[in-house]
Amino acid sequence: MMPASSPWWLLGAGAMGRLFAARLSVARPVCLIGRRDASNVLHYRDPSGGDHALDVPCCTLTSLAVSDPTPPGLVVLATKSHDTQSALDALSAHVDARTPLLLLQNGFRVQPIVTRQWLGPVLCASTTEGAYVEPAPDGGTRVVHAGTGVTWIGDLDHAWPDLAHGVVEALTAAGMRAQVDDDIAQRLWHKLAVNAAINPLVARHRIRNGQLRDRPFRRMVDALIDEIGPLIEGQGVEPPAAGWSALIWQVIEATADNRASMLQDVLAGRPTEREAILGPLRDAARRQQRSTPSLDALYRDTPS
Numbered sequence: 001m002m003p004a005s006s007p008w009w010l011l012g013a014g015a016m017g018r019l020f021a022a023r024l025s026v027a028r029p030v031c032l033i034g035r036r037d038a039s040n041v042l043h044y045r046d047p048s049g050g051d052h053a054l055d056v057p058c059c060t061l062t063s064l065a066v067s068d069p070t071p072p073g074l075v076v077l078a079t080k081s082h083d084t085q086s087a088l089d090a091l092s093a094h095v096d097a098r099t100p101l102l103l104l105q106n107g108f109r110v111q112p113i114v115t116r117q118w119l120g121p122v123l124c125a126s127t128t129e130g131a132y133v134e135p136a137p138d139g140g141t142r143v144v145h146a147g148t149g150v151t152w153i154g155d156l157d158h159a160w161p162d163l164a165h166g167v168v169e170a171l172t173a174a175g176m177r178a179q180v181d182d183d184i185a186q187r188l189w190h191k192l193a194v195n196a197a198i199n200p201l202v203a204r205h206r207i208r209n210g211q212l213r214d215r216p217f218r219r220m221v222d223a224l225i226d227e228i229g230p231l232i233e234g235q236g237v238e239p240p241a242a243g244w245s246a247l248i249w250q251v252i253e254a255t256a257d258n259r260a261s262m263l264q265d266v267l268a269g270r271p272t273e274r275e276a277i278l279g280p281l282r283d284a285a286r287r288q289q290r291s292t293p294s295l296d297a298l299y300r301d302t303p304s
Contacts (some may be wrong), residue, residue: 006073008170009033009095011087013058015261016104017078018042018143019131021056027174031057031064031072043142051142061094071095074167076102077114080265081276084110088118096120100163102153106195106261107276108188112156121160123167126187127151129176130255132264146258150177154184189237190247195277196295197224197248198255199262200302203272206263210256221248223294231281234288266303274302 006028010021013034021032022044032042038058045051057064072095079087084105098120103111104127115122128149136142151171153164164180171178181187198209201220205211212221222245229244240247265272278299285292 005029007031007070009064009072009075010078011061011075011091012078012080012083012104013038014078014080015131015133015143015264016127016129017076018044018133019129019145020076020078020104022052022054022143022145023176024170024174025054025056028170031059033059033061033064036060037063039140041140043136043138043140045142045144047145047148061090064094072099074100074102076104078104080271081105081107081110081273082271084114088114100160102167105276106191106199106273108185108192108280109276111188115156121155121163123153123155123160123164124184124188125151125153126181126184126191130258132259147255148177150179152179152181152184152187154181154187156185158182186237189232189235190240192277192280193225193228193232193244194248194251196228196281197221198252199260199277200274200298202260203262203266203303204298204301206266208256208263209252209258209260212252213256220294221252224298227285227290227292227295228281231284231288231290231292234290235284262302272303274299274304278302 008024008028008030010017010030011033013032017032021030022042024030037060040055040057042054042056044054077087100121101118102123102125103114104125111124129151130147131143131145133141133143153167168178168180201212201217202209211217225245225248229239233239262272281295282299
C-alpha cells in the first residue's frame with residue numbers, strides 16, 4: 001500500500017476532483033487544487049443523502065507551494081480533457097517531473113499524449129462513479145455523490161503494476177471500489193463508446209440519459225452504435241462480451257435519471273469535451289476509411 005502519510009494532490013476542483021478529495025480525505029492527507037483559493041471546508045453529500053463538512057485544504061498551485069512545500073506522492077489530474085495541457089504546464093513548475101500522475105479524463109485523447117509527455121509514471125482511470133456540484137445552503141457549493149461505481153486503474157504501457165495496485169489499495173482504504181485493470185486501454189475504449197453514444201445526444205437535446213429510450217432518440221442511439229462498434233474493433237479492441245448495444249443500453253438504463261457531464265457543461269455555459277469523446281472515433285474513421293454519417297452529424301451539432 002502507498003504510505004498513508006504521503007499527500008495526494010487533486011488538481012481540478014470540478015465534480016470528480018471534489019468527489020475523490022472528499023472520499024480520500026478520510027484515509028490520507030489530500031489537497032484540492034483549483035483556479036482560486038477557497039474555504040478549507042469541502043461540503044459533500046453521500047449517496048444516502050447525508051451531508052458532511054470535511055476538512056480539506058482547497059487552494060491554488062501557487063498558494064499551496066507557499067503554504068506547504070511537502071511534495072505529493074501522487075497527483076490526480078481531474079481537469080476536463082481540454083484543460084489538461086495547461087494544467088500540466090502549471091503543475092510542472094511545482095512538482096518533480098517524476099511524480100506519478102493519475103488521469104481521470106473522459107475520452108481517449110489525452111491519455112496517450114500525457115503518457116508519452118510526462119517523465120514519471122502515468123496511470124489512467126476509468127470510473128463509473130457519478131457526481132455533480134450544486135449550491136450549498138451556506139452560499140457555497142457541495143459535491144453530490146449521485147451514484148457509487150467502480151474505478152479501474154492501469155497504465156497504457158503495462159509498466160507500473162505495483163503503482164497501480166498501490167493506488168487501488170489506497171482507494172479501497174478510503175471506502176471506494178477499485179480494481180487494477182491489466183488492459184486499461186480496452187476499458188477506456190469501451191467507456192468511450194458509452195460516452196459517445198450518450199453524452200453528445202443528451203447535451204444537444206438537453207435531456208436526461210433515460211430519455212434516450214424514447215422516440216426519436218432511440219433510433220439515433222442505435223445508429224451511433226452501428227458505427228461506433230466497428231470503428232473501435234478496427235483499433236484492435238475486443239468488443240464487450242454481450243456486444244456494444246447491450247453495453248450501451250445497460251448504461252442508459254442504469255443512469256436513466258442522470259444529467260451527463262456534457263449536459264452539465266452545456267447548461268453551465270462551459271466548453272464541452274466534444275473533441276475528447278468524438279475526436280478519437282473520427283480519427284479512427286479516417287484511418288480506417290469508414291463512412292460515419294451519424295457520427296459526423298453528431299459532431300457538427302454538438303456544442304464545443
